[in-house]
Amino acid sequence: MPYLFAHFKEKITPDGEQVYFAVSRDGLNWEKVNDGNPVLTAEKGEKGCRDIEIVRLHTGGFMVITTDLCVANRYDNNLQLDWSNINRTGSKSLRMWKTDDLVNFSEERLVHFGRDDFGCMWAPEVFFDEEKVEYLIHWGSTVKETDYKHMSIYASKTKDFETFSEPELYFIKDNEILDSHIVRVGNTYHLFYKNAHNPSMNMHAVSENLYGSFIHDERFEKYMDEEISNPGCYEGPTTYVLPDGRWCLMLDFFGCEKEKMGYVPFVSPEKGNMSFERMTEGFSFPYGFKHGRVIELTDEEYEKVRGCKKT
Numbered sequence: 001m002p003y004l005f006a007h008f009k010e011k012i013t014p015d016g017e018q019v020y021f022a023v024s025r026d027g028l029n030w031e032k033v034n035d036g037n038p039v040l041t042a043e044k045g046e047k048g049c050r051d052i053e054i055v056r057l058h059t060g061g062f063m064v065i066t067t068d069l070c071v072a073n074r075y076d077n078n079l080q081l082d083w084s085n086i087n088r089t090g091s092k093s094l095r096m097w098k099t100d101d102l103v104n105f106s107e108e109r110l111v112h113f114g115r116d117d118f119g120c121m122w123a124p125e126v127f128f129d130e131e132k133v134e135y136l137i138h139w140g141s142t143v144k145e146t147d148y149k150h151m152s153i154y155a156s157k158t159k160d161f162e163t164f165s166e167p168e169l170y171f172i173k174d175n176e177i178l179d180s181h182i183v184r185v186g187n188t189y190h191l192f193y194k195n196a197h198n199p200s201m202n203m204h205a206v207s208e209n210l211y212g213s214f215i216h217d218e219r220f221e222k223y224m225d226e227e228i229s230n231p232g233c234y235e236g237p238t239t240y241v242l243p244d245g246r247w248c249l250m251l252d253f254f255g256c257e258k259e260k261m262g263y264v265p266f267v268s269p270e271k272g273n274m275s276f277e278r279m280t281e282g283f284s285f286p287y288g289f290k291h292g293r294v295i296e297l298t299d300e301e302y303e304k305v306r307g308c309k310k311t
Contacts, residue, residue, distance in 0.1 A: 004054070022289065026242070053292075102301060118142070138153055191204070202237055246267050246269060262289045265279045
């Protein structure tokens with residue numbers, strides 16, 4: 001069962017904040033695509049791609065969606081960032097490409113969702129609602145009403161990625177939250193997200209309805225708090241099922257030397273089972289993968305992507 005990992009690299013130069021692909025036959029050991037160079041490079045907006053999402057369309061083909069933000073171009077002379085300014089002046093749109101074969105892509109689009117009060121639109125992800133045959137796009141935003149100081153999860157619906165519903169508040173807490181990831185297991189919707197502070201760590205909640213309300217998972221919070229060193233240094237959750245049926249939760253670790261940061265795997269016995277353990281052996285990466293998404297591929301797609309060469 002081959003896999004594709006769409007991601008970016010966090011570097012101090014803009015070439016890291018673009019769309020990169022990697023592939024794996026087993027979901028454990030990853031190899032770079034296109035000699036480790038970007039497969040897509042932003043030309044519009046801030047000319048940077050962060051928080052890479054890729055979704056297989058039920059009608060065929062794929063959509064690649066990213067945050068329109070280039071942090072590398074916002075460093076001061078000491079390589080420091082003013083995140084309060086980025087929260088209010090960051091991405092105002094989401095970047096999109098469509099592809100039929102994961103090698104050839106449509107023209108880049110910046111999609112504005114009609115909310116001029118957003119300070120930023122970060123970490124887009126897509127959930128396909130099979131019952132309604134539509135896609136729920138969700139992301140983190142700050143808004144003018146709170147002086148761009150409280151990030152929550154907003155969402156819009158689309159059937160074709162051409163027309164989009166008015167963004168609505170999807171999930172909010174007293175604390176700031178970001179990096180939402182939704183997966184359905186049976187009749188249960190699992191929502192993973194990052195709690196920005198008090199406490200700063202990844203959280204998990206469940207609901208029998210895609211639109212909530214969601215019930216907080218205290219056991220997962222306890223695990224992150226008691227078993228994981230520096231839990232606030234992880235973000236960008238994404239999950240997938242390994243060939244042997246185990247469930248892999250990837251969390252993006254950013255608490256070390258910048259260009260050595262990247263995803264760390266946590267594995268449970270099966271999809272929906274929240275008894276995760278950090279896997280310290282058996283995984284390999286050619287470099288640090290940053291905030292992205294894993295999808296399954298066919299053998300034909302795997303061979304085509306693996307042989308992709310772009311300039």
